[in-house]
Amino acid sequence: MPTIQRVYSTPPLPARFQLILLATVLIVSTKHSHTNGQLEMVTNRTHALNEMEEDWGMVERKGTHFVVNNQPFFVNGFNTYWLMVFAVDHTTRKKVSEVFREAAAIGLTVCRTWAFNDGGWRALQTSPFVCDEEVFKALDFVVSEARRHKIRLILSFCNNWEEYGGKAQYVKWGKAAGLNLTCDDDFFSDQTIKSYYKAFVKTVITRINTLTNVAYKDDPTIFAWELMNEPRCTSDPSGDRLQAWVEEMASYVKSIDPIHLLEIGVEGFYGLSTPERLHLNPNTFAGQAGTDFIRNHQVSSIDFASVHIYSDTWLPESESDAQLQFVKTWMQHHMDDAEKLLAMPVVFGEFGVSVKDEKFSFMFREAFIKTVYKTVLSSRKRGGSGGGCLLWQLFPEGTEYMDDGYAVILAKHPTTQHMLSVQSRKLQTIHSKGFWKFLWSWKKSPMGNLLHHEEL
Numbered sequence: 001m002p003t004i005q006r007v008y009s010t011p012p013l014p015a016r017f018q019l020i021l022l023a024t025v026l027i028v029s030t031k032h033s034h035t036n037g038q039l040e041m042v043t044n045r046t047h048a049l050n051e052m053e054e055d056w057g058m059v060e061r062k063g064t065h066f067v068v069n070n071q072p073f074f075v076n077g078f079n080t081y082w083l084m085v086f087a088v089d090h091t092t093r094k095k096v097s098e099v100f101r102e103a104a105a106i107g108l109t110v111c112r113t114w115a116f117n118d119g120g121w122r123a124l125q126t127s128p129f130v131c132d133e134e135v136f137k138a139l140d141f142v143v144s145e146a147r148r149h150k151i152r153l154i155l156s157f158c159n160n161w162e163e164y165g166g167k168a169q170y171v172k173w174g175k176a177a178g179l180n181l182t183c184d185d186d187f188f189s190d191q192t193i194k195s196y197y198k199a200f201v202k203t204v205i206t207r208i209n210t211l212t213n214v215a216y217k218d219d220p221t222i223f224a225w226e227l228m229n230e231p232r233c234t235s236d237p238s239g240d241r242l243q244a245w246v247e248e249m250a251s252y253v254k255s256i257d258p259i260h261l262l263e264i265g266v267e268g269f270y271g272l273s274t275p276e277r278l279h280l281n282p283n284t285f286a287g288q289a290g291t292d293f294i295r296n297h298q299v300s301s302i303d304f305a306s307v308h309i310y311s312d313t314w315l316p317e318s319e320s321d322a323q324l325q326f327v328k329t330w331m332q333h334h335m336d337d338a339e340k341l342l343a344m345p346v347v348f349g350e351f352g353v354s355v356k357d358e359k360f361s362f363m364f365r366e367a368f369i370k371t372v373y374k375t376v377l378s379s380r381k382r383g384g385s386g387g388g389c390l391l392w393q394l395f396p397e398g399t400e401y402m403d404d405g406y407a408v409i410l411a412k413h414p415t416t417q418h419m420l421s422v423q424s425r426k427l428q429t430i431h432s433k434g435f436w437k438f439l440w441s442w443k444k445s446p447m448g449n450l451l452h453h454e455e456l
Helices: 015-031 036-055 083-088 093-105 133-148 166-176 184-188 191-205 240-256 275-280 320-342 362-381 414-430 433-444
Strands: 005-007 059-062 065-068 071-073 075-079 110-114 125-127 130-132 152-156 222-226 261-263 305-309 346-351 386-392
Touching: 059 261, 065 386, 075 346, 075 414, 083 093, 083 110, 083 133, 093 110, 093 133, 110 386, 130 133, 133 152, 166 184, 166 191, 184 191, 184 240, 191 240, 240 261, 275 320, 305 320, 320 346, 320 362, 346 362, 362 386, 362 414
Parallel strands: 005 130, 075 110, 075 386, 110 152, 152 222, 222 261, 305 346, 346 386
Antiparallel strands: 059 065, 065 071, 125 130
């Protein structure tokens, strides 16, 4: 497969000069460390860094749960999709640091963001097999800054939608190369287009961060890879075309990086493999989108299930109470299926309400968020498959001009900030070693099924 070229604005520093520079720094540091006290300070700092690295282990899957160093881990986080694009420009880069700092301050642990921008302004992938090195360095910054704030990342490889290029841009590239393509869904089946996608994915996964010198595939900061944001293939309602693509691409990603977790990025619509569940979808169209929650997640290379929650757009005519009831039912069925049929965790990768629609107030949005938090927390308390949730979306002050109605700006919404902080504290309590030792031993005992969830 062709390798992706990298476009450099300035030549990178050769590795041998990097080593010379590092050696110079060490020599200078040693030369000026005359006293035992100074040497002890350096030694203590080294030990502290080593301990920090040990704590910052790779997230793994253990049955229906996530673990780090064999301790439970919960996805308590947010989406901020534009981090890489903002990091390109040093005048906006500080907003990346701000959103991580604000999120960490209230206990959020995971951020989902785009590791793609195909064609157009500040594109990472400027054309098939060609990436812009300066934009890649911006992604390096995002990863290193997340690590600095102890926030894990879910990095998505592509978009189903036209924003940031997505599958439509791949098809445009294919047509420009003379391919006979009829619709954007050819992205999922054309061999040449698939080679474009694979080349890009490999380039991202094997990237060596210019700031940390750690390959992405070796970096515990990355919680998981995501094949695509909200893939749909409406040209094939049977789901066969998308299923084949998921199987092929999941296997390909794992062939390069067998360590990191992998998810698909689907919205959670039930498909034709489970006709008895089609009525659970928010509308008839959802069952014809070419996705299939159960079938898609039975692919062996997929580690956890993904579901999105947008009752405001899926059920625009429903009243508030009916929407909240849908949210609880939607979540519970997916958690039950993830536990009983898929034997894997489920992460609600996007959930939110747009307050630009006059029908929905800030008060309703907070009720919506509270419902999601309460439902997933209930699963967590009983040791269920609810692996966590990610709010769509968290913005720092000064980025309001990009708000599509879903943005939560913590400084302007103190009650929402308090709710997110309380959820984090509840999770910290649940994740105390004593609680989980008791829970796991209790579930294995004959009495394990007799204790009510609320009592745990």
